[in-house]
Amino acid sequence: MYTLKIIPRTLHFKQPAGTSRGVYHTRQVWYLLLTDTETGQYGVGECAPLPALSCDDLPDYPRLLAEICEKTAANGYIDYEGLRPYPSILFGLETAFAHLQANSLQFWDTPFSRGEQGIPINGLIWMGNFDEMYRRIEEKMKAGFRCIKVKIGAIEFERELELLAHIRRHFSAADIELRVDANGAFSPEDALRKLTQLNEFQLHSIEQPVRAGQWEVMKELCATSPFPIALDEELIGVNETERKIQLLDTIRPQYIILKPSLHGGIQGSKEWITLAQERGIGYWVTSALESNIGLNAIAQWCATLQPKMPQGLGTGMLFTDNIDYPLHIEGDCLWFHPEEKIPDFPTYLQTI
Template identity: 70%
Template sequence: MYDIKIIPYRLHFKQPAGTSRGTYTTRDVWYIHLTSDLYPGRIGIGECAPLPNLSCDDVPNYEAELIHICRHVTETGAIDHELLRSYPSILFGLETAFMHLKTGSSAFWDTAFSRGEAGIPINGLIWMGNYAQMLKQIEAKMSAGFRCIKLKIGAIRFEEELSLLHFIRSHFSVNEIELRVDANGAFTPMDVMDKLKRLAELDLHSIEQPIRAGQWEDMARLAASTPLPIALDEELIGINNPVDKQRLLDMIRPQYIILKPSLHGGIIGGHEWIDEAEKRNIGWWITSALESNIGLNAIAQWCATFGNPLPQGLGTGSLFTDNIEMPLEIRKDCLWYKP
């Protein structure tokens, strides 16, 4: 009934993408090409893109697991969501391939975004680098008209990072530009509160993952007393069971969570996180995880169904020299779909 072909693809960054965990120059993804006699003449394409040394399904035999799982799907004609909770990037690829096949369009839901009537507000992402490199990025984003800028911090001296933030604030007030920072777990439980206090003086919107994941008690104490709203990102990775999701949110009580379908349970897992967060008055936004435009479009289509007014993390489509063409474009600080 269904046939799946798996196509490996290597993406190349235009510029090295620096994080506190290292620097990316290439990105390996796998495309699922799904066909079926039920939908003659159509192809459903999904992207499976685990992040090295971060995704819970970043395993040495990933491609073999992908082949095995896809064979099971072709035999049964369905996605076993419970079976795939531990493989969020594969689940996301299959979910979106099926949606593409069934809709016959890269616009998976009927929204103002998919009709080309509205853009999704996004943040301008500043990658880690030396002071001069980061300053150049900041000036480019400000000139482009971004109203929300997110800086990756934790790689250079903290005083230099504060200087960059002061530079932005000296030109734009909190009412003109929203500032977010992402520490990727770079701070320690011993020094984090002092750093949060200094960052809070700059009227920041939030900080992502100030200490490394897995320190629930420390993170809970931090979230309860922080002068700066905390958003969890890496903390959500590997928390795939609904009961564990509830337990994490109940214990830490962050101000925000950040959802990346390839890392945090695909579309179905994302809905679970959002439902549990909203029950607890925890804010959230959606971010891509360095997928190509195939995955980015799928995430944006899903994101548009919520109407979340916060700037989303969907500005990664222009990172690669050999990206896949999709009807997406950034205009000022919004991502638009061109139907």
């Protein structure tokens, strides 16, 4: 028998997180405390839908979450098929059960979970004005990141090109891998022209150049772009297997980016990977503004994939009121230190 307690919490960003959809100052999450009533073992999960982005960002989310948790606790298992439309809830439940079953934050036995190996990550440059972004780029380069991802689409395109030129003046493509994320900011009419201009800077890839849902436009861009395109928002709400197949077969992207909170939980993300690999499509894994609870779960799973290319796992460190976890960014890698003390969650979560 299990019990599932829901603990809502508002997190506060250390600095405003700018995207093409606006600026985040706070982040609403729901922690799940899963307890085995016979053994007393527990697991903690995190449900964190992104406002105006997640397919399960619904007005009655708290009620829906409560109903699903009550049913899951009574059944003793996760209804994966029934929860396909609710990826953030599915991810939170998966996280809680993985924690409980492992009886540890080391969900799987990997060199990462043993503290022997870090996961390479990109240095993320949030949107801001020119001076803010310039300063952030300088900080990431000085910190030793070998891969930098720049969010674009918030300031004048010519100014964004200047920022990329600044990086390339100091570091060649062999020194620093450059990725950009447009978050759907380009119009279909000028997307290819902008991609051609961006190609001057020897970019690794661009995420979501045009807004999601324009499959034929994206298909044409993926076929004609001078450098690779990665899908992100395009995957949101595509939860059924046949629909995933249809999307990949239609658009034929070079990469997909997997965010378990948005793209079907860990189970759904595994399905995306299988389908992508069958079609010769690459992928990497990214967190989606979760706290350290969600970030740890994503990183522990990501480590089982033995990633070689930089992943997007730095965003769990953005909050002033995060939960202490043995996660650290050292150089350009995320590390897990299993020897560090962790909170006693049943006690700790009652006090936050």
